[in-house]
Amino acid sequence: MGQQVCMGAMLRCTFGVAPASLVVLPVNGVLTGTPAANIMDNKPFVNILPFGMCQSVSNPMVAAATAAALGVLTPMPCIPATAAPWVPGAPTVLTGNMPALNNSSKLMCMWGGVIGIDVPGQFTVMVP
Helix, strand or coil: EEECCCCCCCEECCCCCCCCCEECCCCCECCCCCEEEECCCEEECCCCCCCCEEECCHHHHHHHHHHHHHCCCCECCCCCCCCCEEECEEEEECCEEEECCCCCEEEEEECEEEEEEEEECCCCCEEE
């Protein structure tokens, strides 16, 4: 069983250089000490904060900076581009009428990064 993810969880992107914190607004009405997350907590700059610098050459800003540096990878500021919900979540546990977010869920960035959960924000509530 996985751990339920809540406000303050630490996230990591495969192309980011720093971790970021998950922000969960208290609209779902479910608390694990702090607001519990569901798979729809995927909005850039609302739920998903920047991961420092981005190193993905699929990111147009990184590609342009790398081309200007004659092919030397040049990281640029991270601007998360997450359009799809977290997968897979915990389909048997609903938080705000959507599957709850567990610590094994992943979120895909349009620039090729995979966002994972390093620390779920709490360690007492388990979800399947």
